[in-house]
Amino acid sequence: MDEAAPQKGTVTQRAIERIKAMIAEGRLEPGERLPTERDLAAQLGISRSSMREAIRALTVLGVLEARHGSGIYVTALEAGDLLETFGVVADLSRGPRLVELLEVRRVLESTATALAAARITPEQLAEVEKHLTAMNATDDPEEILAHDLAFHREIANAAGNETMAAILDGLSSRTFRARVWRGYQEEGAFARTRREHAAIHRALAARDPEAARAAAAAHVGEVEEWLRAQLGS
């Protein structure tokens, strides 16, 4: 009775779609445990090998999570889970595409910073300050980079839009920033970066969304312009 199977694509691809559909239709809830690989394979009438490939694919997409010895589970399906793969884009992009990514980041980062200025709590602001001072208190590039990332991440979180924060996180993935900032900082951009960070912080403390937007846009824009110039030469 379960014949009439449309032979489109590979069996693995079909399995991926089936599982995705099950989740989209609500037949599988976030956090729920799936049947075993062996059972799932039997249900869809495919081999365990093919089913494993499908599961692996959905795992890297952040949809499923496999726990060795325990079972396969649907993730919480939160923004962070599903947008983790965004980092891959940033890591594998080169040349003009890097500028485009920074352009997207400038747009989102400025908006997020503006929102944060209106919504940030005193606790979150204190956290931002912590990373700001820590960033200025060291000369270790690695440490600076880490606090720089945390600085912007905290702001993005304060904006109250998890999806936006997750995208920005991907756009600022460690390897991405390391690649771009290495050259940028070598040109003595430390002082400028500090001033820009200070300006962002001032705008947040003053609860001034427009100033925050401008400061964030200028901050990312500086890097963007530098990179554009680099590619031109």
Next chain:
Amino acid sequence: MDEAAPQKGTVTQRAIERIKAMIAEGRLEPGERLPTERDLAAQLGISRSSMREAIRALTVLGVLEARHGSGIYVTALEAGDLLETFGVVADLSRGPRLVELLEVRRVLESTATALAAARITPEQLAEVEKHLTAMNATDDPEEILAHDLAFHREIANAAGNETMAAILDGLSSRTFRARVWRGYQEEGAFARTRREHAAIHRALAARDPEAARAAAAAHVGEVEEWLRAQLGS
């Protein structure tokens, strides 16, 4: 005990990282053909099964492309290839996260429309008009949706940022819009949508970026507000 044991994660996961690194380091160029699955597995000292899972994972991420009978190739690594998975996010998001996604789309769409107003060519503008009139000339929801998507896609392309266009494409994936718009249009929003689309087109034709930005923001914002209200009730 163990000497130089990189035993972190599964072998498949390590294989994924290895291949990704090879591409990031430029040892594999876009479009280049990889060794066979069997050779790759031998090179990394793992089984073909595990290697296949790694390849499948990178395939769904849009990094690799497997051609049956021919070989495995690195994709062009363009924005569209890597951001195809973005649609999964839109398809599997529910509740409050849908509003967040629309918020992101509002920010990016308004920026893209503003850029398009400054950069769009007469040919592209004609294409936009084509979809606008086609959209208004039918009552078939499916057709309207298709032209609606094409309308915004053409504008995003005219903005000149492929990455941004690809993200917007994912945020407007067919199933995503179908889910949200079904209810939205049922409330007789057709007339309002037409007015908004007309306003966007006018701004584009007038090469007025600020007007275009405002019109696009209002357009997405309407849906956003409606969805927010839906979730509240």
Next chain:
DNA sequence: TCATGAAGGTGGTCGGACCACTACGTGCGA
């Protein structure tokens, strides 16, 4: 010269075997 088809190579699928880890219940000892 060009259509044809045979052959080899490649990804796709399958089934089974075994390993590594987890979860849970049993039973021992305190």
Next chain:
DNA sequence: TCGCACGTAGTGGTCCGACCACCTTCATGA
């Protein structure tokens, strides 16, 4: 009775070998 160690079943992780489906290439012959 309680607590903990241990054993055991079940699960995902890995490997192997075989075969199938498809593409590419090239020798063949009209």
